[in-house]
Structure formats: C-alpha cells, structure tokens
Amino acid sequence: MGRDPQQAESSHDVLKSKTSVQEILEVAMQFEKTARDFYTDLIPKVSKRIRYLVEELAAEEELHYQQFADLMKHPEIEQQLSQRIATPPSNGKFSDAVHAKDLGEKPDDQSILQYALSREQAAMEQYSALAEEVEPGPIRDLFNFLAMEETEHKNELEKIYYEVVHSGGV
Amino acid sequence: MMKDIKQKFIAPEIRHDAKGSLLNPLKNLQFLARKPVTEPLQPRLASLNYRGFHLNDWEQCVGCASCQKICDNAAISMVEIPNLPNDPVKGIRNHRPAIDYGRCCWCALCVDICPTGSISMSREYVHTCDQQHIDSYFILPDPTGMHQQYFGEGWHKTEDSDLLDLERKDMQELKPEERDDNFHEIVDGFTPEQAVLEASRCVQCGMCHDSCPTHMNAPEYIRAIWQGDCEEAVRQIYRTNPFAHVCGRVCTKRCESACSIGIRGEPIAIRWLKRFAMDALPHERIIEIASEHKSATANGKSVAIIGAGPAGMTAAFDLIRAGFKVDVFEALPEAGGMTHYGIPDYRLPPDILQQDIDVIASLGVTLHYNTRIGVDKTIDELQKKFDAVIMAIGLQQGRQTRIPKSDHHHVYRAVDLLRKISAGEDFEVPAAAVVIGGGNVAMDIARSLARLQKQQYGEVKITVTALEQRQHFMADPEEIREAIEEGIIIRDSCGPQGCEIDGSGKLTGLKTWKVISIFDENHRFSPQYDETDETIHCCDAVIEAIGQFADTSLLGENLTEQLEWNRGRLQVDADGRTSLPWLWSAGDCVNGPDVVHAVADGHRVAGSIQQQLIGQAGQETPNG
Numbered sequence: 028m029g030r031d032p033q034q035a036e037s038s039h040d041v042l043k044s045k046t047s048v049q050e051i052l053e054v055a056m057q058f059e060k061t062a063r064d065f066y067t068d069l070i071p072k073v074s075k076r077i078r079y080l081v082e083e084l085a086a087e088e089e090l091h092y093q094q095f096a097d098l099m100k101h102p103e104i105e106q107q108l109s110q111r112i113a114t115p116p117s118n119g120k121f122s123d124a125v126h127a128k129d130l131g132e133k134p135d136d137q138s139i140l141q142y143a144l145s146r147e148q149a150a151m152e153q154y155s156a157l158a159e160e161v162e163p164g165p166i167r168d169l170f171n172f173l174a175m176e177e178t179e180h181k182n183e184l185e186k187i188y189y190e191v192v193h194s195g196g197v
Numbered sequence: 198m199m200k201d202i203k204q205k206f207i208a209p210e211i212r213h214d215a216k217g218s219l220l221n222p223l224k225n226l227q228f229l230a231r232k233p234v235t236e237p238l239q240p241r242l243a244s245l246n247y248r249g250f251h252l253n254d255w256e257q258c259v260g261c262a263s264c265q266k267i268c269d270n271a272a273i274s275m276v277e278i279p280n281l282p283n284d285p286v287k288g289i290r291n292h293r294p295a296i297d298y299g300r301c302c303w304c305a306l307c308v309d310i311c312p313t314g315s316i317s318m319s320r321e322y323v324h325t326c327d328q329q330h331i332d333s334y335f336i337l338p339d340p341t342g343m344h345q346q347y348f349g350e351g352w353h354k355t356e357d358s359d360l361l362d363l364e365r366k367d368m369q370e371l372k373p374e375e376r377d378d379n380f381h382e383i384v385d386g387f388t389p390e391q392a393v394l395e396a397s398r399c400v401q402c403g404m405c406h407d408s409c410p411t412h413m414n415a416p417e418y419i420r421a422i423w424q425g426d427c428e429e430a431v432r433q434i435y436r437t438n439p440f441a442h443v444c445g446r447v448c449t450k451r452c453e454s455a456c457s458i459g460i461r462g463e464p465i466a467i468r469w470l471k472r473f474a475m476d477a478l479p480h481e482r483i484i485e486i487a488s489e490h491k492s493a494t495a496n497g498k499s500v501a502i503i504g505a506g507p508a509g510m511t512a513a514f515d516l517i518r519a520g521f522k523v524d525v526f527e528a529l530p531e532a533g534g535m536t537h538y539g540i541p542d543y544r545l546p547p548d549i550l551q552q553d554i555d556v557i558a559s560l561g562v563t564l565h566y567n568t569r570i571g572v573d574k575t576i577d578e579l580q581k582k583f584d585a586v587i588m589a590i591g592l593q594q595g596r597q598t599r600i601p602k603s604d605h606h607h608v609y610r611a612v613d614l615l616r617k618i619s620a621g622e623d624f625e626v627p628a629a630a631v632v633i634g635g636g637n638v639a640m641d642i643a644r645s646l647a648r649l650q651k652q653q654y655g656e657v658k659i660t661v662t663a664l665e666q667r668q669h670f671m672a673d674p675e676e677i678r679e680a681i682e683e684g685i686i687i688r689d690s691c692g693p694q695g696c697e698i699d700g701s702g703k704l705t706g707l708k709t710w711k712v713i714s715i716f717d718e719n720h721r722f723s724p725q726y727d728e729t730d731e732t733i734h735c736c737d738a739v740i741e742a743i744g745q746f747a748d749t750s751l752l753g754e755n756l757t758e759q760l761e762w763n764r765g766r767l768q769v770d771a772d773g774r775t776s777l778p779w780l781w782s783a784g785d786c787v788n789g790p791d792v793v794h795a796v797a798d799g800h801r802v803a804g805s806i807q808q809q810l811i812g813q814a815g816q817e818t819p820n821g
Contacts (some may be wrong), residue, residue, distance in 0.1 A: 124600045124694040190721035193744045
C-alpha cells in the first residue's frame with residue numbers, strides 16, 4: 028500500500044537511503060502496516076452502512092503486508108523478483124481522473140475509495156520513480172516489483188469504485 | 198440438431214417392381230406349426246406432407262406450451278426435463294411436449310401454432326407393440342422420431358400454414374419535429390381496433406407472466422381485450438399491479454423480451470395493451486374494480502410507509518385492502534417517487550401517474566405530503582405509533598464523477614435537474630450541455646434539456662458521453678433512437694477526464710479519452726484508454742448521470758448501528774424484513790432497478806407484514 032500523498036516526499040528519501048533488498052522490503056512492509064492501522068482506526072469512525080468498505084481495505088493492507096513478509100523469507104528472493112516483474116500489469120488510469128480527496132470528519136463511501144485510490148497512485152508513482160533512479164540490478168527489480176504490486180492494488184480498487192459508484196438507478 | 202439429422206438422412210429404397218412367385222402362398226404353410234410372434238413392420242415412407250409421428254427439435258423448442266394449449270384433444274402434456282436450461286427472464290422453460298397417441302388426431306395444429314417452428318411431423322406412421330409396451334404410444338418427441346430413426350419430415354411449418362401473425366399493429370406517435378420543443382406524450386396508444394388485432398396475435402403461452410417480476414396476468418388481460426372486455430382486463434391487471442397506468446407506459450417490459458412470438462417476429466405489444474385497457478375505462482370504474490375484495494372490516498393493525506413511490510404505494514394498496522390502517526409519509530409535495538420526479542412528462546404525463554395514486558388513496562390510505570422523516574418526524578415516533586414500518590425511499594441521490602474541476606457550479610446531477618423540471622422550478626437552461634452516462638436517466642435528462650433548449654434558444658446542443666459502446670448502453674434502444682431523432686449527439690466509448698474551465702472561471706467543456714475496452718476477461722471493470730484520442734466537448738454545463746444511491750440519514754446514528762447492512766444497502770431477507778422486527782424495506786433502496794420490480798417488492802413486504810401481524814398470507818402477490 029502506498030501512503031498519504033503529502034508524505035510521499037519524505038518516504039521517497041527514506042527508501043532511497045536504503046541499500047539492500049531486505050531493508051527496502053522492510054520499509055515497504057512498514058508502509059503496508061501503517062495503512063492497515065490507518066484503516067483499522069477508521070472503521071469505528073464511519074457509518075455502519077459503509078463500514079464494510081473500510082474493513083475490506085484494512086484486510087487488503089494486511090494481506091499485502093503478509094505477501095511482502097513471505098517474499099522477504101524466500102531463500103531466492105532476487106530470482107523471485109525478476110520472475111514477477113516479467114509480466115507487468117497494465118495501468119487502467121481510470122482513477123487518474125478521480126480527485127484525490129481529504130477524508131474529513133464524515134467521509135462517504137466514494138470519498139474513502141477516492142482516498143484509497145490516491146494512496147495507491149502515489150505509491151505506484153513513487154516506486155516507479157525510484158526504479159528509474161537506481162542502477163539495474165536487484166534493487167531496481169524490487170522497486171519495479173513494488174510499483175507493479177501497487178498498480179494491481181489500484182486496479183482492484185478501481186473495480187470496487189466502479190461497482191459502488193456507477194450503480195443504481197441507471 | 199434437426200439440420201444435422203436431415204443431412205445424414207438416406208431414405209430406404211422401396212422396390213415397387215418386386216413380383217414374387219406363384220408358389221409363395223404354399224411356402225407359408227411351414228409357419229403353421231410355429232409359435233406366433235409379432236415383428237415390427239418395415240417402415241415405408243409416406244407422402245412429403247404426411248402428418249405422421251411428431252418430431253421436436255429440443256434446441257429450438259422453448260417449452261412455451263403453445264402446442265399443448267391449442268390441442269383440442271388434450272393429447273399434449275408438458276413434461277419437465279430437469280437438465281434443460283430454465284430461464285424465465287429469457288423466455289425459456291425446461292419443459293417439452295409429450296404426445297399421447299391414444300388421443301392425437303394428427304391435425305397438426307401444434308405444428309402450425311408453434312412459435313419457434315421446432316415441432317413438425319414425420320413421414321413415419323407405423324407403430325405396433327404388445328400389451329406390455331402399451332405406454333409406448335405416449336412419447337416425448339425429439340428430432341430422431343418415434344423409433345429413433347429419422348424418416349424425413351412430413352408436415353412442417355410453412356408461410357401458408359403458420360397460424361401466427363408476426364407483425365405488430367401500427368400505433369400513432371409524434372414525429373420528432375412534432376415533439377422536440379414540448380413535453381407532450383409521444384405515444385398515442387392503440388385504438389380499439391388496433392388493440393383487438395394486436396391482442397389476437399397472442400398465443401396465451403404465459404412466458405410473459407413467468408418473466409414479469411410481479412407476475413402479471415398478461416395472458417388473461419390480453420384475452421379480455423381481444424374479447425372486447427376491458428373491465429375484465431383491468432380486473433386482471435389489478436390482481437398484481439396497482440401501478441397499472443404507469444407500467445402501461447414506462448415499464449421495462451421484460452414480458453416482451455420473453456414473449457414467444459418474439460422468437461420469429463415482433464413480440465406482442467403487452468405494455469401498450471395494458472395501457473389501452475387502463476385508458477379505456479373511466480377512472481371511477483377503475484376505482485370500483487380496484488376496491489373489489491377489499492376487507493370490509495379493519496383488523497386493528499397499522500402500518501407506516503416512508504416514501505410514496507411504486508414500492509411504498511403498492512404495499513399501501515395491499516395492506517389497506519387487507520384491513521390495515523395505512524399512513525404514507527412523503528418528503529416531497531407529490532407522490533410517485535422517481536416516476537413523478539424522474540420520468541419526463543413526454544413518457545409519463547403527471548395526470549396519468551396521479552390516477553394510479555388516486556386509486557390507491559381512494560381505498561383509504563392516508564398520505565402525508567411534505568413530511569420528511571428524520572426532519573419533520575423521527576422514525577422512532579413511527580415505530581412507537583405503528584405496528585410496522587416500511588422504508589421505501591428509493592434512490593433519490595445522484596452520484597458524482599468527482600473528476601477534476603467537476604466541483605464547478607455548472608456541473609449538475611441528473612436527478613436534481615429532473616426533479617426541478619418535474620416540479621416546474623426555474624433554473625438556468627444551459628445553451629450547450631454534455632451529459633455523462635449511458636442509462637435511461639441520462640437519456641431522460643438529455644431529452645428534457647433538449648426540449649427546453651429548443652424552446653429557449655431554437656436549437657439543440659446536447660451531447661451524451663458514456664464509457665460503454667452504444668450497443669452496451671443501459672438505456673433502452675428506443676430511448677437512444679428517439680434521442681438521436683431529437684437532435685442529441687451520442688458519443689460512446691468516452692471516459693471523462695475532467696472539466697475545462699477558462700480563465701474567468703467559466704465552464705467551457707468536458708475532456709474525455711477514447712475508451713478501448715471497459716471490462717477484463719472476468720467481466721470486471723478494467724478500463725483501457727487511448728490517451729492520444731482526446732476530445733474536448735464544448736459546453737456550458739455538465740450533467741452527471743452515472744449512478745444513484747439512497748440517503749439513509751433519516752435512520753439516525755443509533756438505528757444505523759442497530760441495523761445490519763449489505764455492502765452499503767439495508768440488509769433484507771427475501772420478504773423485505775430488515776434485522777429489526779418492526780422494520781421492512783422495499784424498492785430501489787434495497788433491490789431495484791425499475792418500477793415493476795418495486796411493485797413486486799411492495800407486494801412481498803405487504804405479504805410478509807400480513808403474515809407477521811395477523812397470521813394470514815397476503816391476497817394475490819407476485820409469489821401467490
């Protein structure tokens with residue numbers, strides 16, 4: 028999971044200062060954990076009518092955290108990365124045209140999804156930029172892998188966004 | 198299947214020149230001492246038009262039972278075949294005709310009436326059996342024939358023998374130039390002569406009944422129209438639908454999609470026939486018919502209904518007839534919900550809608566207009582005062598795209614504008630507008646604005662943009678066709694990217710990218726754009742018609758917490774019960790998507806309330 032777009036610059040610096048695959052993955056895991064905790068904290072604050080959405084987002088972040096943790100334990104992590112980045116997902120770009128939104132006090136379902144989309148978008152862009160900035164090798168592969176993961180997360184959120192927003196009465 | 202079999206068919210050779218020997222009769226003496234046996238006769242082909250045993254191509258047959266209904270000898274039974282597809286919405290039943298040759302007179306009316314042309318008769322006519330196999334005269338015809346050996350098709354459907362009339366009767370409607378600057382109703386409706394002729398096309402198969410969400414008795418009311426008895430037609434209509442005028446005009450008519458006549462021709466105009474019957478009777482007589490079988494005594498129970506749309510008013514209709522005290526609370530000044538505040542007058546004139554409302558109100562339902570629950574009264578008050586509460590609030594709020602710069606004050610939601618137009622409120626009519634969305638709401642607002650533009654500016658400047666290709670628009674094809682006739686431009690496969698604002702803060706257009714595809718291989722949303730194919734649609738207003746949702750704030754925070762929800766909508770069971778024992782919900786806010794579904798929903802909750810409060814099943818309901 029990405030992070031709050033406002034914090035993107037500082038996280039970029041943190042990631043760039045790391046020099047090993049393990050260190051970068053640890054930071055990426057921390058981002059996922061932060062996102063999971065953010066949504067978990069948000070659950071009781073939103074109307075029960077749309078709580079399912081925030082619960083699903085928290086569960087999704089937990090899943091990402093676990094996936095990264097499993098990857099870090101893999102004995103042939105570098106080989107894994109190069110295999111996974113061989114087939115990048117396409118970026119649908121649907122949410123490029125959806126405003127990033129502050130959640131405010133009483134967010135509705137669309138605002139929550141907009142916020143989640145903007146976080147994924149920011150993370151995807153940041154990992155892609157970092158991949159461009161480093162020399163070819165395992166670190167670049169890792170950033171590309173992370174960018175791909177965020178793209179897939181974003182694509183999945185776009186599907187939910189469409190099902191929630193583009194429905195009813197038409 | 199039948200085609201394959203026909204191609205493989207080789208007729209057995211018949212030797213007409215065989216003469217035999219004079220001694221042959223003597224040879225037969227050798228058989229005198231033998232035990233007699235019955236041997237099947239060698240089949241011989243009959244003439245090309247022979248009415249032999251039945252053949253039925255199961256892939257063509259839809260199980261409509263027209264053959265059974267026309268058979269005067271009651272020789273045909275419909276047999277359920279569990280493994281076959283059964284989809285009432287598509288007009289397919291998993292039934293196939295079985296023939297009892299103890300009754301059949303080989304008249305072939307079953308062939309002549311068959312809407313699909315699946316039944317024919319073979320050139321085979323010999324079947325013998327011993328007593329043990331006497332049931333073999335009762336067969337389930339398939340394409341292979343009586344003895345699983347195809348001997349060729351005899352009598353079959355031809356243009357001359359076909360009993361069906363495949364073409365609809367014409368009906369007058371306003372031409373584009375007669376309607377594009379006004380809100381006059383477009384369709385004239387059938388004349389009595391046209392209605393009888395159209396009704397005479399119906400084969401009474403009942404596919405329409407099966408596919409209708411509220412299971413209207415369409416075959417019965419069509420027959421009554423054909424017999425010239427509109428009172429009986431209205432009586433049949435009111436058995437399941439108190440929004441009869443409305444559904445006679447704007448129903449999504451799933452009945453017609455399932456109509457068996459539509460397989461080879463134009464389906465029966467069931468919606469227009471319903472409209473004809475309703476328009477044919479004086480309003481006072483309709484009120485009398487609707488009140489037939491109304492309970493003469495009150496049962497002492499009371500129900501509050503929030504929302505006077507089709508679901509709420511249908512429930513009110515059923516409950517008042519069953520002896521309940523019914524109060525309907527409507528936030529707006531008029532009843533009808535989206536049928537009043539969403540559907541333009543040229544499709545549904547308000548006085549016509551009002552007749553349906555008036556029939557229901559005349560039975561004793563108390564309507565409280567301009568009473569917004571959550572503001573003017575709390576739902577807690579309703580709970581305390583009534584034995585049950587039904588929430589039927591519809592989908593009254595429009596979704597927004599929230600694309601960049603769409604927070605401009607000239608970006609509107611379609612439902613808001615439609616509400617203003619219906620209520621006769623003044624607003625600034627844009628000289629050029631772009632609508633986002635490909636559904637019926639998008640068409641409704643586009644066509645309404647086009648009329649207002651024509652009145653005010655003398656020309657139409659409306660563009661409808663949607664993500665989908667035109668053939669996949671949610672809107673009815675006839676709505677799209679009529680919109681184009683009225684000068685509206687349709688731009689399909691356009692993904693909105695943002696509104697264009699000039700230096701002075703004026704909205705000048707909508708930017709879109711070409712959509713290459715929308716869904717992935719699993720049919721889930723995954724749009725792909727061609728960013729190089731960008732279009733700026735010039736306009737001074739953008740109208741969003743992408744989706745709607747229910748504003749459930751009337752429940753308050755405590756009740757919202759107590760209730761169970763299902764992905765943003767109130768969780769209800771099949772009977773419309775929420776997780777609280779006193780609260781039901783019906784209509785678009787929990788199900789959707791149209792008037793006739795809301796009517797069906799209204800019946801369901803009314804039946805459930807009757808069952809719970811007085812221990813009786815409802816009167817006639819969609820399931821009963």
